[in-house]
Amino acid sequence: MPSMTLLTQALISGLLAGGLYGLMGMGLSLSWGLLRLVNLSHFALAVLGAYITYQLGADFNLAPGISLVFIAPSFFLFGVGLHWVFKKFKVNEFGSLLVTFGVAVLLETLIQWFWTADFRRFESPWGTVSYQVGPIYIPLLETLACLTAMVLSGLTWLWLNQTYIGKALRASAQDPEIAAAFGVNHARQSYVLSGICSAYAGVAGVFIALITTLSPSQIWSWLGVIFAVVIIGRLGNPLGALIAGVAIGACEGLAMAVFNPAWAPMVSFSLLIIVLIWQPKWL
Amino acid sequence: MTQHRFQVPVVLAVISIGMAFFPFLGLPAFYDSFLYIVFYWVSLATSWTLLSGFAGYFSLGHAAYLGAGMYTSATLAAKFGWPYLATIPVAALVAASLGCGVGALVFRLPRLRGELFALMTLAVTFILATVILNTPIDGGSGVFLSAVPPPQIVESQSGSIYMLGLFMCMGSLTIAWWVSKSKFGKGLFAIHDDEDVAEAKGVPTYRYKMLAIALSSGIAGAVGGVHAIYVGFLTVAETFGIAVPLSVILMSVLGGARHWLGPAFGATLITVALFGLASSGQTILGRAVVAAFLIIAVLWLPEGIVPAFLQKLKRRQTSPDTSTEGARSVHGDDLTHQMKDMVIPEKGMPKVTQEQKVILEIHDVHKLFGGVHALAGATLQVYEGEILGLIGPNGCGKTTLMNMISGHFALNSGSITLDGVLISGLPAHETVQRGLARTYQIPRPFAHMTALENVELCALFGGINAREANDKANYWLEFCGLQERAHVLPIDLNLRERKVLELARALVTQPRVLLLDEVMSGLNPTEVDTAIRLVRQIRAQGTTIVFVEHLMRAVVQLSDRIAVMNEGKVLMTGLPEQVMHDPQVKTIYFGQ
Numbered sequence: 063m064p065s066m067t068l069l070t071q072a073l074i075s076g077l078l079a080g081g082l083y084g085l086m087g088m089g090l091s092l093s094w095g096l097l098r099l100v101n102l103s104h105f106a107l108a109v110l111g112a113y114i115t116y117q118l119g120a121d122f123n124l125a126p127g128i129s130l131v132f133i134a135p136s137f138f139l140f141g142v143g144l145h146w147v148f149k150k151f152k153v154n155e156f157g158s159l160l161v162t163f164g165v166a167v168l169l170e171t172l173i174q175w176f177w178t179a180d181f182r183r184f185e186s187p188w189g190t191v192s193y194q195v196g197p198i199y200i201p202l203l204e205t206l207a208c209l210t211a212m213v214l215s216g217l218t219w220l221w222l223n224q225t226y227i228g229k230a231l232r233a234s235a236q237d238p239e240i241a242a243a244f245g246v247n248h249a250r251q252s253y254v255l256s257g258i259c260s261a262y263a264g265v266a267g268v269f270i271a272l273i274t275t276l277s278p279s280q281i282w283s284w285l286g287v288i289f290a291v292v293i294i295g296r297l298g299n300p301l302g303a304l305i306a307g308v309a310i311g312a313c314e315g316l317a318m319a320v321f322n323p324a325w326a327p328m329v330s331f332s333l334l335i336i337v338l339i340w341q342p343k344w345l
Numbered sequence: 346m347t348q349h350r351f352q353v354p355v356v357l358a359v360i361s362i363g364m365a366f367f368p369f370l371g372l373p374a375f376y377d378s379f380l381y382i383v384f385y386w387v388s389l390a391t392s393w394t395l396l397s398g399f400a401g402y403f404s405l406g407h408a409a410y411l412g413a414g415m416y417t418s419a420t421l422a423a424k425f426g427w428p429y430l431a432t433i434p435v436a437a438l439v440a441a442s443l444g445c446g447v448g449a450l451v452f453r454l455p456r457l458r459g460e461l462f463a464l465m466t467l468a469v470t471f472i473l474a475t476v477i478l479n480t481p482i483d484g485g486s487g488v489f490l491s492a493v494p495p496p497q498i499v500e501s502q503s504g505s506i507y508m509l510g511l512f513m514c515m516g517s518l519t520i521a522w523w524v525s526k527s528k529f530g531k532g533l534f535a536i537h538d539d540e541d542v543a544e545a546k547g548v549p550t551y552r553y554k555m556l557a558i559a560l561s562s563g564i565a566g567a568v569g570g571v572h573a574i575y576v577g578f579l580t581v582a583e584t585f586g587i588a589v590p591l592s593v594i595l596m597s598v599l600g601g602a603r604h605w606l607g608p609a610f611g612a613t614l615i616t617v618a619l620f621g622l623a624s625s626g627q628t629i630l631g632r633a634v635v636a637a638f639l640i641i642a643v644l645w646l647p648e649g650i651v652p653a654f655l656q657k658l659k660r661r662q663t664s665p666d667t668s669t670e671g672a673r674s675v676h677g678d679d680l681t682h683q684m685k686d687m688v689i690p691e692k693g694m695p696k697v698t699q700e701q702k703v704i705l706e707i708h709d710v711h712k713l714f715g716g717v718h719a720l721a722g723a724t725l726q727v728y729e730g731e732i733l734g735l736i737g738p739n740g741c742g743k744t745t746l747m748n749m750i751s752g753h754f755a756l757n758s759g760s761i762t763l764d765g766v767l768i769s770g771l772p773a774h775e776t777v778q779r780g781l782a783r784t785y786q787i788p789r790p791f792a793h794m795t796a797l798e799n800v801e802l803c804a805l806f807g808g809i810n811a812r813e814a815n816d817k818a819n820y821w822l823e824f825c826g827l828q829e830r831a832h833v834l835p836i837d838l839n840l841r842e843r844k845v846l847e848l849a850r851a852l853v854t855q856p857r858v859l860l861l862d863e864v865m866s867g868l869n870p871t872e873v874d875t876a877i878r879l880v881r882q883i884r885a886q887g888t889t890i891v892f893v894e895h896l897m898r899a900v901v902q903l904s905d906r907i908a909v910m911n912e913g914k915v916l917m918t919g920l921p922e923q924v925m926h927d928p929q930v931k932t933i934y935f936g937q
Contacts, residue, residue: 153644161643164640174629331469
């Protein structure tokens with residue numbers, strides 16, 4: 063059994079890493095839960111965002127925060143365009159999964175063609191910064207990612223639950239026809255939501271560039287964990303995605319410390335299977 | 346149709362024999378290998394379609410079954426020195442057991458949505474990959490098969506592998522063809538369209554899904570067994586990657602996942618296209634082209650190439666008839682004409698007398714939904730040959746009671762017996778076979794089957810044998826006045842026609858007790874009159890009828906007796922006049 067310090071360190075690192083899971087999962091969860099579209103290209107978009115951040119940083123010495131000013135609006139437009147296609151062809155849930163898989167492969171191809179399949183590392187002065195609290199180290203970037211996830215999910219939750227647009231979106235997700243009968247204009251709001259989801263992928267991408275080593279195939283490595291996050295956190299619930307992300311991150315951290323790091327992928331999937339079988343009310 | 350049945354296996358056999366001579370042509374080994382890859386994808390895509398295309402449970406876990414087969418064969422051959430051919434059946438068995446395990450886990454869940462099933466299978470893949478990677482099965486270093494003597498079927502190694510691939514390919518195609526034409530396959534198609542209704546119409550859905558997943562994973566495992574020796578070196582990353590499930594889905598969807606030949610078509614198309622691009626040094630571009638294909642196919646041809654092509658062919662053949670279709674929409678009147686010719690017993694049938702026997706007995710049935718007491722001790726006796734109207738305010742438990750009788754919901758306590766035999770607790774598909782049929786308030790036809798196929802399927806699973814099913818289906822369609830719409834898909838039927846189709850589907854099983862759930866709602870007055878006549882005719886044939894209805898005119902005209910429900914209980918039963926004038930009933934409906 064590893065020491066208490068090691069366990070606490072593993073737990074904290076896992077919790078913070080889980081923030082990024084939450085950030086990644088949020089956009090997927092919202093479009094799946096509220097638009098009934100499963101967007102596999104979300105992962106590809108996030109990784110594309112990471113590569114753009116990397117390129118802007120390496121070529122123009124642009125700070126990631128400033129890159130985001132370019133990335134978020136252009137990704138927003140991408141999301142709107144994608145939604146336009148779905149609307150035009152009346153794509154259903156499973157169709158959207160297949161179409162966005164195609165989009166993801168296209169984006170992966172684009173990345174590989176432009177940046178090659180080699181590993182890329184965005185060297186930033188903050189990469190190694192961490193604060194020491196007692197015997198525990200707290201890495202700066204992961205903390206920042208976690209805080210961003212918290213702020214965004216909180217704001218999104220408020221937007222969905224306290225404003226007219228948000229409520230209209232939730233109503234439309236449950237029954238589009240009835241909502242339309244009560245005068246909810248689902249179309250316009252769904253474009254906005256789709257855009258926001260993609261913009262969130264951009265935000266996650268910036269942190270992916272800062273925290274991880276980039277490769278085109280990374281797109282698929284996120285798939286499993288994030289799907290687990292999205293489902294455990296309940297579709298369409300931004301706070302749920304964050305909580306599930308952090309919880310899975312923490313479990314993975316502990317599993318890596320107690321067993322072997324190689325067993326980490328088991329954690330999220332086992333949790334997912336347990337939750338699916340258990341089928342709790344909040345799912 | 347019957348001609349078609351014999352043609353397909355003959356054609357497949359001829360092609361197999363023809364292609365079996367290929368390795369003897371003495372062409373370079375490259376051609377063997379290339380064709381093997383085509384076979385490999387055709388068999389994998391076809392095996393995927395058995396469950397996911399036919400029954401509609403999209404699986405992202407095909408890599409798990411394939412990988413289980415590959416590692417089984419590799420381990421047995423490399424570590425235990427088994428002769429290679431002997432490992433392949435074991436590979437199929439291991440993969441099928443894995444599939445059954447997954448199925449037993451997920452199909453027991455009451456209502457696992459399609460996408461969740463897909464993700465669950467993906468999760469299983471990753472877990473299996475992690476286990477194999479971290480245990481001595483692979484251990485992270487991969488498994489080499491270089492020391493394993495390859496199976497010797499023909500002289501060259503590539504030829505032998507070609508032969509195995511050919512066998513797998515033709516085998517899986519034959520199985521897929523057979524399934525799609527069999528009763529089992531029809532059941533799977535029904536599950537695809539509406540699983541609840543399929544179960545209610547007599548399809549043993551759980552057993553069929555398990556059978557389909559076992560077949561699907563078993564074939565994938567056998568294909569994996571063969572593929573291991575082709576690859577020669579197994580790694581977890583290559584075997585359990587996302588590429589296998591997604592290629593397989595793409596191929597099937599592109600070709601047409603509901604047709605047995607669709608996946609084979611899609612697989613051939615994509616494999617050849619990819620190869621063409623790869624050989625010209627454009628591997629990356631090739632992947633992009635395939636991705637673009639997928640997007641285009643899903644957007645423009647959601648049903649797939651093969652079905653779209655067949656439909657076009659069919660339309661061309663029947664195009665002269667379509668001009669008359671428009672005139673058909675003036676319905677109702679001609680139906681009324683036909684009904685006039687039939688003998689219609691007015692009220693007929695004796696009123697309830699003492700010696701009549703109880704055919705359906707509901708005793709003290711309770712049903713809780715969470716905290717809501719939907720049924721709180723409902724008790725009701727239905728006599729043989731009567732028409733019993735079940736009325737009551739909204740939310741009083743009428744439809745719930747119907748669902749309990751048809752076996753759709755399990756009850757919390759109490760009992761339901763049909764002709765003295767306990768039927769509560771039976772799965773819905775068994776109550777059908779005991780002579781109980783129902784209709785749905787909102788018609789729920791199987792969307793991808795024509796009116797005739799809808800009725801035929803219900804006959805097939807309602808205990809009518811296969812040879813008579815078609816005749817019976819035609820008979821009951823005609824009885825209901827739908828014969829001219831027999832080859833129309835439900836989407837092109839209007840509400841009345843759908844309601845009548847719903848009735849025909851229930852009648853074809855010749856039930857002893859028929860449950861009708863608001864068949865009159867949404868019909869215009871003339872249509873109601875014809876429907877009333879129809880119900881009387883059904884009873885005249887000896888069927889007992891229990892019907893839920895809000896339309897009081899129909900209730901009064903049809904019922905021999907009326908049962909009034911309120912707050913989850915049967916408040917009273919009696920003759921229509923009695924019930925309608927009862928002060929208590931008036932209070933329920935109109936308040937104090």
